[in-house]
Amino acid sequence: MxxxxxxxxxxxxxxxxxxxxxxxxxxxxxxxxxxxxxxxxxxxxxxxxxxxxxxxxxxxxxxxxxxxxxxxxxxxxxxxxxxxxxxxxxxxxxxxxxxxxxxxxxxxxxxxxxxxxxxxxxxxxxxxxxxxxxxxxxxxxxxxxxxxxxxxxxxxxxxxxxxxxxxxxxxxxxxxxxxxSSWYFKLTIHGKGGHGGSPHSCINPIDCAMHVLQAFQTFHTLEMDAKKPTTVTVGKLQAGEFNIVVPDDCLMEGSIRCLHNDDAAVRERIREMIDGVCKTYRCTYDLEYKCGNSxxxxxxxxxxxxxxxxxxxxxxxxxxxxxxxxxxxxxxxxxxxxxxxxxxxxxxxxxxxxxxxxxxxxxxxxxxxxxxxxxxxxxxxxxxxxx
Ligand SMILES: [Zn+2]
Ligand SMILES: [Zn+2]
Known part of the structure; x- marks a missing residue:
């Protein structure tokens, strides 16, 4: 040949x-x-x-x-x-x-x-x-x-x-x-909608989402081994329709990527942090994961x-x-x-x-x-x- x-x-x-x-x-x-x-x-x-x-x-x-x-x-x-x-x-x-x-x-x-x-x-x-x-x-x-x-x-x-x-x-x-590996997540944070002039009688899911984002940063910088490349990226954040209305829900979507084999533990810890933050801010949530690729x-x-x-x-x-x-x-x-x-x-x-x-x-x-x-x-x- x-x-x-x-x-x-x-x-x-x-x-x-x-x-x-x-x-x-x-x-x-x-x-x-x-x-x-x-x-x-x-x-x-x-x-x-x-x-x-x-x-x-x-x-x-x-x-x-x-x-x-x-x-x-x-x-x-x-x-x-x-x-x-x-x-x-x-x-x-x-x-x-x-x-x-x-x-x-x-x-x-x-x-x-x-x-x-x-x-x-x-x-x-x-x-x-x-x-x-x-x-x-x-x-x-x-x-x-x-x-x-x-x-x-x-x-x-x-x-x-x-x-x-x-x-x-x-x-x-x-x-x-x-x-x-790449896994997609879809997080819906449920609060309690109401009047913007009476925030204490509402539960604002936007505020909770802000703390969830902060928890992701903490996880990334303080908990994740820097020698195990990992990214948690939020590409979509949606809530609210009007400036004086507190919305019921806030939607957050993103991806978790890992260049190592501990990806399941990363997803579990992210879930745990979401759970803790949502409890702290009196919200409930739904979290869905979908595998993009291994x-x-x-x-x-x-x-x-x-x-x-x-x-x-x-x-x-x-x-x-x-x-x-x-x-x-x-x-x-x-x-x-x-x-x-x-x-x-x-x-x-x-x-x-x-x-x-x-x-x-x-x-x-x-x-x-x-x-x-x-x-x-x-x-x-x-x-x-x-x-
Ligand atoms: Zn391509
Ligand atoms: Zn290609």
């Missing part, structure tokens, strides 16, 4: 795929055109292809020799963002954009699938190409529940994200905790394999190990079922304009990174399966 030559031959098609996906972005769970195109591509390679949920697609390539089963995952959804890149292949769907780079992931994984299908007889084992719906809103768990990791059950899973916080030509990875915990041995692959593909010392982030990724849910690894493919180059934040309306990945990403995937497959 002459990897570099074969990838060079497939690169025009790789770029065409990327541009086509980029021009036709679709929001999570609505990726019908996208899923159809993926399904058609995989079927043209002679794979067993099935849908998992209406827009998730799984292709299975059985090699010619016995061996382990490796799953590679790409996300497929776009975001409700109006594109402002000015690219000739910019989004044709108003208000929807591939602003996180998932168009690149799909094009790379389909190209890797094509290259591997061309060498089917040499492959000792089975490859599962998993195209996941709705990454931006926790679609991974839905796909697992719908059987994405059954039949065949992979021995390991690998994922990649183009990453504008890392320079082009580098990868970003750490063993263990790479991306934070901690993304990289397998140490597979992390070593990714670093070795990067030395072959990108050259020595091209690994940024300062990339652990409070941003979440639902690839973490797959890692709770099978061991695996997730890494960032750096794309940032200020002169090319490819260092915009993810989810920004000017986000763009340089196409020069795509053949390298395919080479990383193919190298990892060969290392893991041993051929």
């Amino acid at each position: 002459d990897l570099k030559r074969e990838i060079a031959e497939l690169t025009p098609n790789l770029i065409a795929l990327r541009r086509d996906f980029h021009a036709h972005p679709e929001i999570g769970t609505q990726e019908f055109r996208t899923a159809q195109k993926i399904e058609d591509e995989l079927k043209s390679l002679g794979m067993d292809v099935r849908r998992c949920l209406p827009t998730g697609v799984i292709g299975v390539l059985k090699g010619g020799k016995p061996g382990k089963t490796l799953c590679l995952r790409s996300d497929i959804d776009a975001l409700p963002v109006q594109e402002e890149t000015g690219l000739p292949f910019a989004s044709e769907n108003p208000g929807v954009m591939h602003a996180c780079g998932h168009d690149n992931h799909m094009a790379c994984l389909l190209t890797t699938a094509r290259l591997m299908a061309n060498h089917r007889d040499e492959i000792p084992g089975t490859l599962v190409f998993l195209f996941q719906t709705n990454e931006e809103d926790a679609g991974a768990q839905d796909m697992i529940d719908a059987g994405a990791l059954d039949d065949p059950r992979p021995d390991a899973i690998m994922g990649m994200h183009v990453w504008s916080y890392t320079k082009e030509g580098w990868i970003g990875i750490v063993p263990g905790a790479l991306m934070a 901690l993304l915990d990289n397998d140490p041995e597979l992390t070593k394999m990714v670093i070795e692959a990067s030395e072959e593909v990108l050259g020595p010392d091209r690994v940024d190990d300062s990339v652990a982030t409070m941003i979440g990724e639902d690839f973490a849910e797959f890692l709770k079922v099978v061991p695996g690894v997730f890494f960032f493919m750096g794309i940032a180059d200020h002169d090319k304009g490819t260092d915009y934040e993810h989810h920004n309306c000017r986000f763009n990945a340089p196409e020069t990174v795509l053949p390298k990403a395919v080479e990383m995937q193919c190298t990892l497959i060969r290392k893991y399966l041993g051929f």
